[in-house]
Amino acid sequence: xxxxMGKHLVDxxxxxxxxxxxxxxxxxxxxxxxxxxxxxxxxxxWPRNRAxxxxxxxxxxxxxxxxxxxxxxxxxISLWEEYFSEAKYIGxxxxxxxxxxxxxxGLQTEVFTKVLRxxxxxxxxxxxxxxxxxxxQVLDLIEANLAADRAFVVLHWFTGTKSEARRxxxxxxxxxxxxxxxxxxxxxxxxxxxxxxxILTETDGPFTRRGGRPSRPSDVAATVQxxxxxxxxxxxxxAETILGNLRRVVFEI
Ligand code: MN
Numbered sequence: 001x002x003x004x005m006g007k008h009l010v011d012x013x014x015x016x017x018x019x020x021x022x023x024x025x026x027x028x029x030x031x032x033x034x035x036x037x038x039x040x041x042x043x044x045x046w047p048r049n050r051a052x053x054x055x056x057x058x059x060x061x062x063x064x065x066x067x068x069x070x071x072x073x074x075x076x077i078s079l080w081e082e083y084f085s086e087a088k089y090i091g092x093x094x095x096x097x098x099x100x101x102x103x104x105x106g107l108q109t110e111v112f113t114k115v116l117r118x119x120x121x122x123x124x125x126x127x128x129x130x131x132x133x134x135x136x137q138v139l140d141l142i143e144a145n146l147a148a149d150r151a152f153v154v155l156h157w158f159t160g161t162k163s164e165a166r167r168x169x170x171x172x173x174x175x176x177x178x179x180x181x182x183x184x185x186x187x188x189x190x191x192x193x194x195x196x197x198x199i200l201t202e203t204d205g206p207f208t209r210r211g212g213r214p215s216r217p218s219d220v221a222a223t224v225q226x227x228x229x230x231x232x233x234x235x236x237x238x239a240e241t242i243l244g245n246l247r248r249v250v251f252e253i
Contacts, residue, residue, distance in 0.1 A: 002200070006245055008034060008058070009032075009239060010035045010242050012035075012037045012038075012074065012154060012200040013091070013178075014204060014205045015092075015205065016036070016059075016205075017045055019205075023052060025216060026053065030056055030058050032056055034218060034220065035058050036217045037060050037062055037089055038060070038062065039061075039089075039091040043079040046074065049061035060088070061087075062089035062090055062092065063080060064090065066093070066096050067130055072106035074107045075211060083115070089128070090125050091127055091156070092130055093111075095109065095112055096134060105134070105137075106233045109141065119146055120147055120150045123151070124150075127152065127154065128154050131158060131160065133159075135161070138155075139164065139167055142171055143171055152172075152174065153173045156202060159187060162189075165194065177202065178198075178204050179208060179210065182226045196231070196233070199227075200245055201223050201245060202220070203215040203219055203223070205219070224238055
């Protein structure tokens with residue numbers, strides 16, 4: 001599959017440390033030559049993620065504090081700050097205003113603001129950002145706290161409106177697209193509308209499934225196929241575009 005699409009594929013947001021075979025799935029990404037960003041949900045997971053990915057060519061780890069965990073773990077922002085200077089990739093971070101997490105939105109806002117200000121101060125970071133039911137608030141915080149030339153922001157599984165997407169584009173944001181977004185009628189339209197030079201692919205595995213099992217990074221091959229049909233490009237051309245976008249976001253590949 002990868003061979004037919006030519007170059008390397010990209011999974012810019014997944015949680016490899018939540019798989020029972022964490023170490024094995026990293027090696028699978030290396031074998032299949034899939035550029036993979038594995039995010040963490042708590043900074044406590046950072047040392048092991050960092051150690052296991054340090055010598056990898058295709059896999060990088062992100063330092064995160066997931067908005068859905070902030071209600072119980074907001075104090076871990078100090079640990080996140082301790083590790084911050086050694087991380088280039090930041091995530092999963094952001095806001096979640098869904099019914100289960102709405103009550104911690106104030107705390108989430110405090111934490112995410114700290115994250116954005118730290119990135120603005122240090123520069124050179126790449127963020128993968130969660131914005132479920134909070135696209136406007138996320139964009140407001142980015143606009144107020146993080147200058148466009150200080151970081152690359154990738155909005156993961158973005159489900160905001162078209163006008164919110166337009167605003168995100170104006171702020172310089174990229175979008176990582178997964179198979180669930182392509183399956184959803186409403187989000188298909190958004191995915192078709194985004195400019196080619198701002199899109200990446202992701203699985204968000206293991207939180208998405210394919211063929212009755214949790215997605216794995218190699219499943220982005222199918223996502224590129226589905227996305228290419230939707231966007232009326234060949235899978236080969238789309239894979240090449242996505243790889244070019246990755247190069248722009250990440251200087252080191
Ligand atoms: Mn995620």
